Amino acid sequence: MEFLARIDVNLPPDMDPGAAEELRTRERERGKELWGAGVIQRIWRIPGKRAVLGLYRAESATSLQEVFESFPMYPYLDITVYPLADHALEQEPRH
Amino acid sequence: MEFLARIDVNLPPDMDPGAAEELRTRERERGKELWGAGVIQRIWRIPGKRAVLGLYRAESATSLQEVFESFPMYPYLDITVYPLADHALEQEPRH
Amino acid sequence: MEFLARIDVNLPPDMDPGAAEELRTRERERGKELWGAGVIQRIWRIPGKRAVLGLYRAESATSLQEVFESFPMYPYLDITVYPLADHALEQEPRH
Amino acid sequence: MEFLARIDVNLPPDMDPGAAEELRTRERERGKELWGAGVIQRIWRIPGKRAVLGLYRAESATSLQEVFESFPMYPYLDITVYPLADHALEQEPRH
Amino acid sequence: MEFLARIDVNLPPDMDPGAAEELRTRERERGKELWGAGVIQRIWRIPGKRAVLGLYRAESATSLQEVFESFPMYPYLDITVYPLADHALEQEPRH
Amino acid sequence: MEFLARIDVNLPPDMDPGAAEELRTRERERGKELWGAGVIQRIWRIPGKRAVLGLYRAESATSLQEVFESFPMYPYLDITVYPLADHALEQEPRH
Amino acid sequence: MEFLARIDVNLPPDMDPGAAEELRTRERERGKELWGAGVIQRIWRIPGKRAVLGLYRAESATSLQEVFESFPMYPYLDITVYPLADHALEQEPRH
Amino acid sequence: MEFLARIDVNLPPDMDPGAAEELRTRERERGKELWGAGVIQRIWRIPGKRAVLGLYRAESATSLQEVFESFPMYPYLDITVYPLADHALEQEPRH
Amino acid sequence: MEFLARIDVNLPPDMDPGAAEELRTRERERGKELWGAGVIQRIWRIPGKRAVLGLYRAESATSLQEVFESFPMYPYLDITVYPLADHALEQEPRH
Amino acid sequence: MEFLARIDVNLPPDMDPGAAEELRTRERERGKELWGAGVIQRIWRIPGKRAVLGLYRAESATSLQEVFESFPMYPYLDITVYPLADHALEQEPRH
Numbered sequence: 001m002e003f004l005a006r007i008d009v010n011l012p013p014d015m016d017p018g019a020a021e022e023l024r025t026r027e028r029e030r031g032k033e034l035w036g037a038g039v040i041q042r043i044w045r046i047p048g049k050r051a052v053l054g055l056y057r058a059e060s061a062t063s064l065q066e067v068f069e070s071f072p073m074y075p076y077l078d079i080t081v082y083p084l085a086d087h088a089l090e091q092e093p094r095h
Numbered sequence: 096m097e098f099l100a101r102i103d104v105n106l107p108p109d110m111d112p113g114a115a116e117e118l119r120t121r122e123r124e125r126g127k128e129l130w131g132a133g134v135i136q137r138i139w140r141i142p143g144k145r146a147v148l149g150l151y152r153a154e155s156a157t158s159l160q161e162v163f164e165s166f167p168m169y170p171y172l173d174i175t176v177y178p179l180a181d182h183a184l185e186q187e188p189r190h
Numbered sequence: 191m192e193f194l195a196r197i198d199v200n201l202p203p204d205m206d207p208g209a210a211e212e213l214r215t216r217e218r219e220r221g222k223e224l225w226g227a228g229v230i231q232r233i234w235r236i237p238g239k240r241a242v243l244g245l246y247r248a249e250s251a252t253s254l255q256e257v258f259e260s261f262p263m264y265p266y267l268d269i270t271v272y273p274l275a276d277h278a279l280e281q282e283p284r285h
Numbered sequence: 286m287e288f289l290a291r292i293d294v295n296l297p298p299d300m301d302p303g304a305a306e307e308l309r310t311r312e313r314e315r316g317k318e319l320w321g322a323g324v325i326q327r328i329w330r331i332p333g334k335r336a337v338l339g340l341y342r343a344e345s346a347t348s349l350q351e352v353f354e355s356f357p358m359y360p361y362l363d364i365t366v367y368p369l370a371d372h373a374l375e376q377e378p379r380h
Numbered sequence: 381m382e383f384l385a386r387i388d389v390n391l392p393p394d395m396d397p398g399a400a401e402e403l404r405t406r407e408r409e410r411g412k413e414l415w416g417a418g419v420i421q422r423i424w425r426i427p428g429k430r431a432v433l434g435l436y437r438a439e440s441a442t443s444l445q446e447v448f449e450s451f452p453m454y455p456y457l458d459i460t461v462y463p464l465a466d467h468a469l470e471q472e473p474r475h
Numbered sequence: 476m477e478f479l480a481r482i483d484v485n486l487p488p489d490m491d492p493g494a495a496e497e498l499r500t501r502e503r504e505r506g507k508e509l510w511g512a513g514v515i516q517r518i519w520r521i522p523g524k525r526a527v528l529g530l531y532r533a534e535s536a537t538s539l540q541e542v543f544e545s546f547p548m549y550p551y552l553d554i555t556v557y558p559l560a561d562h563a564l565e566q567e568p569r570h
Numbered sequence: 571m572e573f574l575a576r577i578d579v580n581l582p583p584d585m586d587p588g589a590a591e592e593l594r595t596r597e598r599e600r601g602k603e604l605w606g607a608g609v610i611q612r613i614w615r616i617p618g619k620r621a622v623l624g625l626y627r628a629e630s631a632t633s634l635q636e637v638f639e640s641f642p643m644y645p646y647l648d649i650t651v652y653p654l655a656d657h658a659l660e661q662e663p664r665h
Numbered sequence: 666m667e668f669l670a671r672i673d674v675n676l677p678p679d680m681d682p683g684a685a686e687e688l689r690t691r692e693r694e695r696g697k698e699l700w701g702a703g704v705i706q707r708i709w710r711i712p713g714k715r716a717v718l719g720l721y722r723a724e725s726a727t728s729l730q731e732v733f734e735s736f737p738m739y740p741y742l743d744i745t746v747y748p749l750a751d752h753a754l755e756q757e758p759r760h
Numbered sequence: 761m762e763f764l765a766r767i768d769v770n771l772p773p774d775m776d777p778g779a780a781e782e783l784r785t786r787e788r789e790r791g792k793e794l795w796g797a798g799v800i801q802r803i804w805r806i807p808g809k810r811a812v813l814g815l816y817r818a819e820s821a822t823s824l825q826e827v828f829e830s831f832p833m834y835p836y837l838d839i840t841v842y843p844l845a846d847h848a849l850e851q852e853p854r855h
Numbered sequence: 856m857e858f859l860a861r862i863d864v865n866l867p868p869d870m871d872p873g874a875a876e877e878l879r880t881r882e883r884e885r886g887k888e889l890w891g892a893g894v895i896q897r898i899w900r901i902p903g904k905r906a907v908l909g910l911y912r913a914e915s916a917t918s919l920q921e922v923f924e925s926f927p928m929y930p931y932l933d934i935t936v937y938p939l940a941d942h943a944l945e946q947e948p949r950h
Contacts, residue, residue: 203392203455235442235445237441237442237444237445237448237459237461238385238387238445238448238457238458238459238460238461239458239459
């Protein structure tokens with residue numbers, strides 16, 4: 001099933017810049033893997049916020065939670081999950 | 096640009112059933128046109144609510160508003176719009 | 191997976207009493223079927239409110255929504271869904 | 286009676302890792318005791334949050350509070366309690 | 381155990397005045413019984429609101445709910461319940 | 476007149492344990508005085524929170540504020556005050 | 571003591587215009603009495619709202635509630651009360 | 666025109682006591698000047714909060730903001746401003 | 761001074777269509793006058809809502825309220841007002 | 856298109872005063888550039904808050920986000936964005 005998730009990133013302001021940069025690099029790498037695998041279906045930045053909105057595909061909230069815990073930045077994330085139900089309109093053809 | 100929109104449907108409970116059904120049919124037809132044209136990129140039902148979540152592509156909030164006003168059900172809709180900014184991860188290849 | 195759902199019942203105050211009673215009877219019957227089948231795992235009344243809290247088992251938000259739409263009272267319900275992830279403690283033995 | 290409780294865990298980000306790990310171990314042990322004794326009837330993780338949802342059985346809010354204070358992590362918990370009333374449907378037979 | 385309950389009264393504005401008055405009379409009678417029996421421990425009006433705050437003594441949320449349903453005005457009430465735990469200070473002597 | 480007050484206690488997590496214990500002792504002593512004098516009419520713990528709910532008798536908000544400022548812990552308290560009006564039911568006899 | 575009160579006026583939209591006008595006239599008369607007597611110390615309109623903000627002098631919430639119930643429009647008012655404590659600065663001289 | 670302003674005071678808990686006391690003294694002095702000049706028309710303490718409610722007279726929000734910035738404590742204040750419109754009742758005579 | 765105002769339009773759903781259209785025409789005429797006079801400095805539609813956001817110039821909240829009451833639709837409007845203070849950047853030259 | 860943005864400034868209270876002043880100077884310079892270029896159409900201070908309200912012109916939320924990230928103070932800003940749709944009244948002539 002699909003889930004929408006708003007992910008707010010709260011890095012401590014006094015984090016060592018090198019450690020922060022390394023964390024961001026590892027986060028980007030993990031993001032690429034999940035994007036490549038189709039777990040992340042879509043992703044946007046929320047303008048003005050240190051936050052992203054992601055559309056995830058996962059079998060259940062339990063496996064979604066495992067995805068979240070695989071993020072290197074997980075200890076610094078506050079995530080709000082919205083479960084989504086399919087809509088019949090998506091069965092219609094595109095022009 | 097892309098917009099996320101939550102659309103709550105508030106048909107009056109005492110609406111004539113025939114008129115309500117005709118309105119729903121016309122709404123579905125308009126939905127198919129917008130889906131076919133790619134204006135509606137994705138659409139989901141919000142479980143438990145008389146509401147949908149839609150991902151729209153429109154040049155501006157002004158043209159998005161024109162899309163909303165083209166819905167036959169527009170007088171009965173309460174819509175909340177969230178502007179979205181692109182995320183670099185979407186430039187990455189899928190496996 | 192499991193979902194917690196708060197279900198608020200908003201019967202119109204001027205509903206015909208006989209129609210309301212018949213609706214309640216049909217709702218109870220549907221409830222018994224879902225309870226018997228284990229779709230409703232647990233159910234409580236929220237004290238002071240015309241509302242119940244239910245623990246549902248469903249494959250996805252899409253099938254949960256189908257369950258909701260099978261309620262005779264569905265047009266009068268406002269439902270808020272909370273997705274739940276498993277907790278390791280439940281693997282432990284009861285005394 | 287039964288109570289639903291949302292428990293948010295707010296460990297200080299600069300807590301000594303060894304002390305944090307020892308605290309988690311002791312918390313798990315206490316959790317097993319309460320689970321084994323049936324005080325914790327059900328427990329779930331709230332996806333994306335450092336929080337759990339628990340279904341507790343206790344004689345009163347006073348004894349529930351004693352349970353909470355027996356958690357090694359209690360000084361770091363923010364707990365919201367929802368009292369629950371029984372629902373007649375639970376008297377029905379399972380298939 | 382003790383519960384605090386805020387009770388908002390929403391009589392329909394177009395209710396027949398005679399029926400409303402009779403309902404208020406019956407509500408007062410039921411209130412006297414519950415007050416006399418010590419189920420209602422304390423009761424206040426919330427200034428400016430069509431609402432009261434009541435301190436109730438009941439064995440559980442289930443029996444509290446039965447008390448609420450015994451109110452003649454119950455169909456018109458919106459009640460919010462707060463469970464209370466005992467405080468050690470109340471064991472101290474009054475001067 | 477009577478006031479209901481929710482008092483949240485926010486001791487700094489890094490407070491010296493001895494100083495915290497001494498503060499709690501002094502707070503208890505002041506509590507006993509106010510309880511003994513009938514200024515605190517009733518007091519409960521809010522389950523799961525570092526907070527109490529108190530029923531106070533004071534001539535005005537000004538004298539209630541003086542009571543609050545007499546608490547040794549006052550600098551660490553966040554207090555929300557609800558003014559209460561008398562209810563006629565309390566004139567009725569107890570059985 | 572002094573209380574600040576926000577008073578929202580919710581006249582039913584389908585009220586008979588003559589009855590509404592008569593009600594407004596009687597409300598103004600009662601307002602003049604309370605103003606003249608110093609019960610209403612100050613009064614303002616909240617711009618854009620069908621609401622006023624009033625500064626009241628009353629011995630207690632109980633007598634304030636009696637003032638509110640003396641308003642002809644009371645059945646149509648939603649009032650929120652804020653208790654106020656004196657501030658030492660008001661003892662200072664004006665230039 | 667008149668503005669109502671709620672001013673919450675957030676002095677850092679670890680502020681040097683001497684510096685805090687000196688700041689409070691300077692704040693009181695500035696308060697006396699503004700009170701004397703009639704810029705502060707009325708002022709109250711909000712019971713239980715480290716906050717005051719003030720009634721200000723200023724030509725515009727711009728000049729009100731200049732008043733706020735003249736407070737020695739301004740860096741530690743969180744202020745919420747409510748614009749007020751005159752009410753005709755204040756033209757009436759006091760008895 | 762300048763005020764930002766969000767204006768929500770709540771025409772009754774069962775209003776006579778001819779009367780509604782006439783009201784809209786008169787509202788547009790009044791809008792043109794206020795726009796022409798510079799009282800309305802800027803105006804936008806809030807996408808998805810039956811609401812506009814307006815930037816008003818008025819001497820005080822009292823005169824702003826008079827502007828609002830001059831709207832033919834005023835009885836159906838819910839308006840929220842935000843007072844604005846000047847910002848020094850606006851003194852800078854445009855390129 | 857146009858966007859309204861509320862920008863709250865959260866400089867750490869223990870920031871080095873020289874560094875803070877230099878940051879403010881650079882922020883002002885960037886502000887002048889964006890004002891000069893018409894990206895910032897209007898800007899106000901929110902009275903009582905460490906916050907401004909800005910009216911921005913940008914092609915999309917993506918380019919607006921680039922503007923935000925060009926602010927030297929961006930790491931300390933919390934920004935809330937409101938998309939705006941054009942209103943027909945702005946086509947009318949000024950007197």
